[in-house]
Amino acid sequence: MDFIRQVLDRVGDKWSLLVIAALEAGPLRYTDLQRHVPGISQRMLTLTVRQLQQDGLVTRTAYAEVPPRVEYALTSLGRSLHHIVTSLITWVADHHGQIREHRAHTATRP
Amino acid sequence: MDFIRQVLDRVGDKWSLLVIAALEAGPLRYTDLQRHVPGISQRMLTLTVRQLQQDGLVTRTAYAEVPPRVEYALTSLGRSLHHIVTSLITWVADHHGQIREHRAHTATRP
Known part of the structure; x- marks a missing residue:
């Protein structure tokens, strides 16, 4: 159960969620990925994509070109998580107003 | 966008996910909730349920009984998140083996 909690922590992390969502449309270069999130x-993006690579959710492909080109893409494992990730982000986008009201209300309560 | 990322951080947190999933079957007392997660x-459970209350996802009901009884339950807002939460937890439970293999493989790569 401990490893499951560890993985939950990793995939539930907001930057992981936003990077996975950003890669839905297809491979992206590092700078494009940074623009999409x-x-x-830079430090957090580098850490997040490295962790997602280690978990097998994202690939990093370096093309032997001049100048060198590096692209990040979802693996099939990453793509299988994609629908849940976008549902969670969409839920937050749809409900963050209500949550803001609740927080303001509880903050003013004696 | 900043507030959305903040909310994403909160609902994506593993303890929030596991508490929301635990409350699916209905209200639970504190000690039962602790057993379900x-x-x-104790400190993290107290912090997590307080944050979920502030966000309007969970209610805390104290019954004037002897001894006093306190129960936690999902609100309709919390319940609307429930399906996504259980899908994420189920995905992790189904795929943590593959992720463990990927991590072991990347760890041994030169």
Whole structure:
């Protein structure tokens, strides 16, 4: 159960969720990926894609070109998680207003 | 977008996910809830249910009985998230073996 909680922590992490969602449309270069995930630092994006690679959810392909080209893409394992990830992000986008109201309400309660 | 990322962080947190899943069957007392989420400390459970209450996903009902009885339950907002939460937990339970293999494989790669 401990490893399951560890994996849950990893895939439930907001940056992992947003990177997986960003890669839905297809492979992206690092700079494009960074543009698709507003607010993520270079350090956090590097860490997040490396962890997703280690977990087998994302591949990193380097093309022997000049200048060198590197692309990140979802694996089939990553794609199998994609629908759940987009549902969670969509739920948050649809309900964050209600959550903001609840937080404001509980903050003012004596 | 910043608030959405904040909410994503909160609902994507493993303890939030596991508490929401545990409350699916109906209201639970604190000690029963703790039993349903193995590995969670008392401090983390107290923090997690308080945050879920602030977000309007969980209610805390205290019954004026002797001894006093307190129960936690999903709100309709919490229940609307429930299906996504259980899909994510089920996905992790189904795929954690593959992820363990990927991690072992990447760890041994030169």
